[in-house]
Amino acid sequence: MKVYKIKFAETNKIKRVFKLLLEVRLYSGLEKYVQGAKYGKPMKVEMPDGTTGRQLLDKLGIPQEQVFSILVNGTHRDRDEVMEDGDRVALFPPVGGG
Amino acid sequence: MSKIIRVNMTTKKVNIEEVPEKYVGLGGRALTSQVILDEVPPTCHPLGPKNKLVFAPGLLSGTNAPSSGRLSVGGKSPLTGGIKEANAGGITSQKMASLGIKAIIVEGKAEKGTYILRVTADDVELIPADDLAGKGTYELTAILKERYNEKAGVICIGPAGEMKMQSAGITNNDPEGNSSRYAGRGGLGAVMGSKGLKAIVVECDKAFDAPVKDKERFKTAAKKFAQILASHPVTGEGLPKFGTNVLMNIINEAGTLPTRNFSRGRFEGASEVSGEKLAEVATQRGGKATHACHPGCVMRCSNVYPMPDGKVCAPIEYETAWCFGPNLEISDLDVVAKLNYICNDVGLDTIEAGCTLGVLMEAGVLPFGDGEAAIKALEEVGKGTPLGRIIGAGAAVAGKVYGVTRVPAVKGQGIPAYDPRSCKGNGVTYATTPMGADHTAGYAVTANILKVGGYVDPNKEEGQIELSRNLQIATAAVDATGLCLFVAFAVLDNEEGLPTIVEMINAQYGTNLTVDDVTALGQQILKNEREFNKKAGFTKADDRLPEFFYEEELEPHNTKFELKEELDEVFNF
Ligand code: SF4
Numbered sequence: 124m125k126v127y128k129i130k131f132a133e134t135n136k137i138k139r140v141f142k143l144l145l146e147v148r149l150y151s152g153l154e155k156y157v158q159g160a161k162y163g164k165p166m167k168v169e170m171p172d173g174t175t176g177r178q179l180l181d182k183l184g185i186p187q188e189q190v191f192s193i194l195v196n197g198t199h200r201d202r203d204e205v206m207e208d209g210d211r212v213a214l215f216p217p218v219g220g221g
Numbered sequence: 222m223s224k225i226i227r228v229n230m231t232t233k234k235v236n237i238e239e240v241p242e243k244y245v246g247l248g249g250r251a252l253t254s255q256v257i258l259d260e261v262p263p264t265c266h267p268l269g270p271k272n273k274l275v276f277a278p279g280l281l282s283g284t285n286a287p288s289s290g291r292l293s294v295g296g297k298s299p300l301t302g303g304i305k306e307a308n309a310g311g312i313t314s315q316k317m318a319s320l321g322i323k324a325i326i327v328e329g330k331a332e333k334g335t336y337i338l339r340v341t342a343d344d345v346e347l348i349p350a351d352d353l354a355g356k357g358t359y360e361l362t363a364i365l366k367e368r369y370n371e372k373a374g375v376i377c378i379g380p381a382g383e384m385k386m387q388s389a390g391i392t393n394n395d396p397e398g399n400s401s402r403y404a405g406r407g408g409l410g411a412v413m414g415s416k417g418l419k420a421i422v423v424e425c426d427k428a429f430d431a432p433v434k435d436k437e438r439f440k441t442a443a444k445k446f447a448q449i450l451a452s453h454p455v456t457g458e459g460l461p462k463f464g465t466n467v468l469m470n471i472i473n474e475a476g477t478l479p480t481r482n483f484s485r486g487r488f489e490g491a492s493e494v495s496g497e498k499l500a501e502v503a504t505q506r507g508g509k510a511t512h513a514c515h516p517g518c519v520m521r522c523s524n525v526y527p528m529p530d531g532k533v534c535a536p537i538e539y540e541t542a543w544c545f546g547p548n549l550e551i552s553d554l555d556v557v558a559k560l561n562y563i564c565n566d567v568g569l570d571t572i573e574a575g576c577t578l579g580v581l582m583e584a585g586v587l588p589f590g591d592g593e594a595a596i597k598a599l600e601e602v603g604k605g606t607p608l609g610r611i612i613g614a615g616a617a618v619a620g621k622v623y624g625v626t627r628v629p630a631v632k633g634q635g636i637p638a639y640d641p642r643s644c645k646g647n648g649v650t651y652a653t654t655p656m657g658a659d660h661t662a663g664y665a666v667t668a669n670i671l672k673v674g675g676y677v678d679p680n681k682e683e684g685q686i687e688l689s690r691n692l693q694i695a696t697a698a699v700d701a702t703g704l705c706l707f708v709a710f711a712v713l714d715n716e717e718g719l720p721t722i723v724e725m726i727n728a729q730y731g732t733n734l735t736v737d738d739v740t741a742l743g744q745q746i747l748k749n750e751r752e753f754n755k756k757a758g759f760t761k762a763d764d765r766l767p768e769f770f771y772e773e774e775l776e777p778h779n780t781k782f783e784l785k786e787e788l789d790e791v792f793n794f
Pocket of ligand 1: 512519706
């Protein structure tokens with residue numbers, strides 16, 4: 124499992140790191156933007172506290188316009204909503220069928 | 222000249238009739254359901270001589286309208302006991318329309334023997350064909366094409382239909398001759414089998430020869446419609462790239478993928494049987510990740526999957542990958558393809574077969590996750606053994622035989638690939654559509670999961686009744702046009718979509734229909750179907766989901782289905 128690290132500034136003198144560990148899955152062609160990713164294979168991604176979907180995409184290098192759906196723990200989220208530690212995040216381009 | 226072909230299997234007489242005034246503006250599902258309501262006694266035995274089978278191309282079939290070659294097959298369903306319209310792709314609808322055939326109505330019942338109906342531009346002939354009895358659909362289609370015409374469209378049934386199994390389907394071939402484009406649901410294959418009709422061979426070299434009144438006007442509208450489809454992200458990009466099975470992963474992530482006979486909403490092995498995997502393997506083995514089920518489809522959602530034994534399964538649809546995959550806890554795409562192929566050949570609806578195997582696994586007849594056992598069990602169908610017949614009888618019957626309480630079926634028809642507890646809009650459709658549990662009848666996955674045509678939270682009750690109602694009306698109308706239902710993804714998001722469909726119909730028939738007329742048509746179709754079912758004995762109690770959806774919580778969202786009396790408001794128009 125690939126781990127993406129981001130360095131955080133230390134706050135005051137207390138050594139605290141505000142970060143989230145997200146479990147991210149990419150699907151339906153989005154995986155090609157991230158080296159070593161495979162569709163459906165969970166990746167751990169470290170992000171700062173207060174991270175939104177938009178920031179996650181930027182961090183992963185996935186063009187914003189390629190992503191149509193962001194599911195967090197199985198529920199659709201707007202890309203400006205803030206994520207929480209341990210969230211299961213799934214990213215999709217436009218898909219349909221039936 | 223437009224005509225109706227009427228075949229009486231009791232007397233073996235074929236009549237060519239003029240289209241009555243009343244039917245002129247109808248096609249596809251609008252026509253099949255109207256004829257069934259007008260001519261079939263609702264309380265008749267579905268396998269008796271009084272039931273009829275109606276084959277009708279859609280209003281736009283046989284024209285250049287993109288993706289318009291869908292075929293409707295109607296009758297009284299042996300599986301549900303109610304009215305049925307089953308809809309198929311494949312090449313035959315366009316050929317029928319190009320020959321000016323509005324409908325083929327098959328009635329009566331041959332006392333014995335096997336027959337085929339041969340339809341050419343000049344003649345319609347009922348031919349004894351006892352030598353073809355018991356043949357699988359692939360071999361049968363190849364024989365008939367060779368015997369009569371390599372370019373023929375062959376509508377046929379397999380042994381399951383001949384044995385009158387109530388989840389037998391009716392198939393027809395794609396451009397390459399694969400007999401895999403099914404009007405699958407509701408057991409109409411058994412109706413065809415009961416009449417002694419094994420196949421209908423439609424010979425016509427043209428696919429786009431249906432008469433069009435105003436050709437220029439039609440061309441402009443059809444071009445515009447093609448652009449509407451091409452510019453929508455789902456119909457223009459998503460479907461052509463990975464096909465319908467691209468849904469596997471998003472339905473899984475959304476937590477509404479029925480797993481282990483509807484006991485959970487997520488399956489760990491989902492991506493192993495997903496569209497991404499399918500595209501990967503199909504391409505590696507020289508198959509196709511994208512394919513059109515009939516000439517002129519621009520969305521090309523179909524695929525060609527080469528199997529390890531050298532045969533090809535084309536296509537593997539999402540619902541089929543689900544019912545033989547997550548539903549049985551099987552994560553091997555080759556096993557899924559094999560089960561799919563067996564169904565296609567023996568002539569069985571895949572969704573019903575998968576639901577039934579799920580129920581049998583629940584009963585302990587075979588273990589969950591055991592692909593080999595599933596293949597062996599499904600092979601019993603063609604042999605007509607007692608187990609094979611139970612499988613061919615569908616999930617509801619299998620549940621009764623083995624005393625299973627978790628049986629996913631409404632009106633006797635198995636529930637497809639979206640759990641109604643976390644895709645509640647589809648739950649409303651399953652419960653209320655006159656067809657029995659049918660995802661296509663009002664595909665609320667659009668707004669619930671795919672964010673097409675708005676967004677309605679799939680885990681909440683609010684808005685689902687209205688969503689399902691509107692979709693059921695729109696779907697009935699689309700099913701009348703012969704357009705593939707998948708055009709709805711684009712039409713729901715583009716306000717020029719529906720007016721452009723109406724424009725094509727007006728240009729073709731010289732009519733002056735408006736968008737409101739199309740809505741009215743959709744409503745009328747549903748009213749007709751409801752009327753038939755009511756006369757057949759259906760009540761409000763039949764418009765409910767099975768008890769366990771109201772009692773057992775579905776992970777991961779821990780939801781139950783709550784809607785009951787509210788469901789009676791779906792048809793308040
Ligand atoms: S979108 Fe798929 S099912 Fe619909 S007509 Fe095209 S190939 Fe056939």
